[in-house]
Amino acid sequence: MTTGKFSRRAALAAGLSGLMLPGTVWSQSAEREVEGGIGGTGIVGVLTDFGSLIVGGNRVQTDATTRFSDGFGGLREEDVQIGDSLTVEATGTPNALIARRVHVTHPLVGRISAASEDGRRVKINGVEVVTGRSDRGFVLGDRVAVSGLWQGPRVMASRLTAARSELDLISGDVKRSAGDIRLGTVSVRGRGVGALAQGSFASATGRYDADTGRFRVDTLSTQRFVGAAGPLARLSIEGYLEPTDTAPGYRISGLGHSFERTLDLRRYAEARVRFSGAYTGRFAADSAVILPEGTQARRRVLRRLSR
Incomplete structure (x- = not known):
């Protein structure tokens, strides 16, 4: 099990249910790539704050090369507003992410x-x-x-x-x-x-x-992530679980990526959760933070996670 700074900080900052997930294992080379920022980070969540973009508890900077879009074409940066559900592809380390693509993913x-x-x-x-x-x-x-x-x-x-x-x-x-x-x-x-x-x-x-x-x-x-930040090494996903017939028995509603088969996700079945961890073809989540359903309470928790 990996217990990096990112997961510990998430657990402590939330003051709720930030927990290490059992059963997450990946190779040392994959772990070094995640910690070193090699490979992209895929983020799915709701935009809660500006001052850069805070999405699902991740603070993401933008620059002149960041592309903005939705399902009908290109957008301007100012078109993206608090409450939008975003798919972000970013480069950099977890503490210094730069968005290469910001897509408003309307369900x-x-x-x-x-x-x-x-x-x-x-x-x-x-x-x-x-x-x-x-x-x-x-x-x-x-x-x-x-x-x-x-x-x-x-x-x-x-x-x-x-x-x-x-x-x-x-x-x-x-x-x-x-x-x-x-x-x-x-x-x-x-x-x-x-x-x-x-x-x-x-x-x-x-x-x-x-x-x-x-x-x-x-x-x-048919692609949520289009490769704007290169191959993904890490995911951070805000969502709800739904049952599935394949291991580990759950997937995130609407996501389209499967969890590592060894994870035990039963305690999160009824909650809104921010999962984070490595992506190796499957989502090897190593931390989970249960989020409040109330908009303002959830915004406060996600703001603390982004620090």
Whole structure:
């Protein structure tokens, strides 16, 4: 088991459940590469603060070479706002990360087809979205882009904004069963869909048909990380676990990367967690911090983690 400074500091700073995960083993050469900053760092989480970018408890600098985008093309740096769900590819050591690519990974973009009376739950592309607030300024029929994290069949939203495209979008992990192919919980049809692998990540733009409950794909991307920071040596992922039939019995909802098979993740099954550790083709997480569900309490914990 590796017990580096990064994991200890995370545990102490959080003051919650920062724990070393049992069963994580990788070679000495891989460990030296992580500690020396050789190889990229992939980060998935929600942007909680500026002063550089603080994403999932990681402080990441940007420079003139950093590229910004979402599922519909390029963005300006100022387009990225607190609450956006980001995929970041960075170089440097864990304490001096520089973003090479910042991608706003919307789980959903589409029309609000249903809403609870208090506005705390809406339905978009057939998926339940938990907004957590009674007033987001949107009404039934509005087209919105959802930032947030998948939690099993639903999305826990961190930000809703007006959609900037007339196309719908869905991003998440692939589920195949009895000839049905789904992204998250939504059946998808179209060119390239048949080649999607179980458990992989994909992002599709197209049209959601409310009558059939199917998403007709126009364009399909199958990479969460595109190599902007070179081969990844480390991951830091904020998310929720969901059960899977393969070892270690869980994966992170919507991620598309599998854990090292020897990890014991049972205590984190019901929580929102920030996992960190080496990436060797599988996610060899060596630390986990259980995060509060409340937005402000979680923001305080993640801010401390970034110090």
